[in-house]
Amino acid sequence: MTDSNPQILRLQVQGMSCSGCEQRIGTALRRLDGVVEATADHVTGEVRLRFDPASTDRGAVVDRIVLAGYTVEADTDTNNDTEPVERGDR
Numbered sequence: 001m002t003d004s005n006p007q008i009l010r011l012q013v014q015g016m017s018c019s020g021c022e023q024r025i026g027t028a029l030r031r032l033d034g035v036v037e038a039t040a041d042h043v044t045g046e047v048r049l050r051f052d053p054a055s056t057d058r059g060a061v062v063d064r065i066v067l068a069g070y071t072v073e074a075d076t077d078t079n080n081d082t083e084p085v086e087r088g089d090r
Contacts, residue, residue, distance in 0.1 A: 006036050006050045009058060012073040013065060016042035021070075028068045032056055045073075 016022060022040040025047055029038035034055025040047045049061065062072045 005053070007053050008048065008050050009061060011047045011061070011065070012045050013040070013047050013070050014045060014073060015070040016040060016045060018042055024068055025065060025070065028064050029061065032060060032064050035061075 013025070016025065019042065021042050025040040026038045029035050029047070029049055032051075034052040036050045036052065038047070038049040047065065051061070065072050
């Protein structure tokens, strides 16, 4: 993996209620190829990660969060009018 031009992605995630949820999401995302750093905050519901776009993409990140049992609302970095993604929607 190259870390020459990492991208930052912020997602709003529903379903986190404690620090254990933060750890679960962070661990799941850090296991994804290309993810350099991943943090989650159950108070704000924000997940922030830095990743190598040559190795992974937003879709793979969302899939990983949904697989862990959470709902992704939208990017907080963009003005996308995307629908929430829940388990079973993909």
